[in-house]
Amino acid sequence: MALRHAVLAALLDGEYSGYQLAKVFDIGVANFWHALPQQLYLELAKLEKEGMVAGRQVIQETRPNKRLFKVTAEGLAELTRWAASAAKPSFIRDDLMVKVQAADRIPAGPVLEQLDERVRVADAKIEVLAKLLARLRGELDEDAFLREGEHVGPYLTCLRGLRFEREHRDWCVLAASVLRAREVACTPAT
Amino acid sequence: MALRHAVLAALLDGEYSGYQLAKVFDIGVANFWHALPQQLYLELAKLEKEGMVAGRQVIQETRPNKRLFKVTAEGLAELTRWAASAAKPSFIRDDLMVKVQAADRIPAGPVLEQLDERVRVADAKIEVLAKLLARLRGELDEDAFLREGEHVGPYLTCLRGLRFEREHRDWCVLAASVLRAREVACTPAT
DNA sequence: TCAGATTAGTCAACAATCTGACTATAGTCA
DNA sequence: TGACTATAGTCAGATTGTTGACTAATCTGA
Structure with missing residues (x-):
């Protein structure tokens, strides 16, 4: 039951609507906690009922309220209390790694395509995160920001996201090249 | 519904009991697909009913059958069919990253302790994975194994696990040192 | 002007996962 | 002898998460 805490942590940044929160989650928090918009709306409703968050209506003229x-x-x-309790070990779920695990027993072709696609997706993500980090940093360079900048928390987690994507990208490139080389070695006639 | 496929991929390695599978999962597959023993037993039962796996009773004298x-x-x-269908994007869940995200708004002390603990856990995991990789490699060096070795799939996924742990470790060290430096800078009287 | 995207949000049904307790047997250590 | 660990597995119940459809307004581009 830590989605609630991920929501609270994300809302520390400022005031958000459910819709905006979903966007913010998708680029920032999703690096360590994935959630669908529906979950967020539901969780916000629960948190409000429990008094953990306060909502206020904003009437808009050019947009829905x-x-x-x-x-x-x-x-x-509540966030403070939870942060002091033991953290669960992190966990990843990745379909594609399952496929690579089996790649030497099943046809590798489709897996190779998906590895290539992942590289493209990771590259895009890396760009987005690099820009986000630059925005958070502002005028400061990284060392200075980590020493003196405001909101170093989100910066650190985005940095982790960036590093993860880079590693992931590099691994996909490696895995694809290894599997490709072996495919050629096995079926020289194709 | 990819636990079934993770189970199938893990079972490609050889014959396992549910109990053994749980162990194997914990060190190898857990790098990209975490599951509890209960889930595995249940999934094995389902897979058997559907004819995806075949079980055979082994009578043991010194151990339970x-x-x-x-x-x-x-x-x-089924695994082949699934491997050719589109992979979902990978996702991570990590309590500790949520805590770091909030670390500049809540007391950082407990988070720092958990970061230190994570470094220890990651170091242990790195050692286990390095040994597992050496075992899989056998006589060959890494390049040779990736070219010619058997079962390169599990090797590649473990390699990803190792790299992930190293990155994770390094990030925890960085995050802890950044937060610690700022804590000292903020509360020089403590 | 009409289609499609964007903003803003809700609901129900279903599938997956986790918690925690439970049964057994055999081996180890003090 | 009694406690603890490892092997081997099962079950019920609660919580979480996913799928997919739905409302409604405005804005954008062809």
């Missing part, structure tokens, strides 16, 4: 949420003192207390 | 499972032709076909 929305409700902005911010973390209450109680929400911050 | 067990059932060993292997992938059937039908199971391999």
Whole structure:
């Protein structure tokens, strides 16, 4: 039950509507906690009922109205309490790695295509994250920001996301080249 | 519904009982697909009912009896079919990253302790994975194994696991040192 | 002007996962 | 002898997460 805490942590950045939160989640928080918009709306509703977040209606003329949420003192207390309790070990789920695990027993072709596609997706993600980090840093260089910048938390987690994507990308390139070389070695007639 | 495929991929290695599979999962497959023993037993039962795996009873005298499972032709076909369908994007869940995200708004002390603990856990995991890779490699060096070795799939996925752990470790060290430096800078009286 | 995208959000049904307790037998160590 | 660990596996119940459809307004481009 840590989605609630991921939501609270994301809302520390400022006031967001459910819709905006979904966007923010997708580029930032999704690096360590993936969630669908539906989950977020539901979780925000629960958190509001429990007094962890406070919502306020914003009437808009050119857009549908929305409700902005911010973390209450109680929400911050809950986050603090939770942060002090033991963390569960991290875990990854990755279909593609399952496929690579089996790649020397099943046709490698489709897996190779998916590895290539992943490289493209990772490259795009790397670009987005690099830009986001530059924006968070502002005028400062990385060392200075880590020493003195505001909101170093989101910066650190995005940095982890960036490094993860780079590693992931490099591994996909390696795996694809290894499997490709072996495919050629096995079926020289193709 | 990819746990079934992770189980099939793991069983390609050889015949395992549910209990053994749980062990194998924990060190190898858990790098990209985490599952509890209960899930595995359940999934094996389902897969057997559908003819994807075949179980055979092994009577033991010094241990409780067990059932060993292997992938059937039908199971391999299902795995092949699935491997050719589109992979979902990978996702991570990590409590500790959520805590770091919030670390500049809540007391950082407990988070720092957990980061240190993570470094220890990651170091242990790195050692286990390095040994596992050396065992899989046998006499060959890495390049040679990737070119000619048998079962390159599990090798590649373990390699990804090792790299992930190293990155994770390094990031935890960085995050802890950044947060620690800032804590000292903020509260010089402590 | 009409289709499609964007903003903003909701709901129900279903599938997957986790928690925690449970049964057994055999081996080890003090 | 009694406690603890390892092997081997099962079950029910609760929580979480996913799928897919739905409402409704406005804005954008062909």
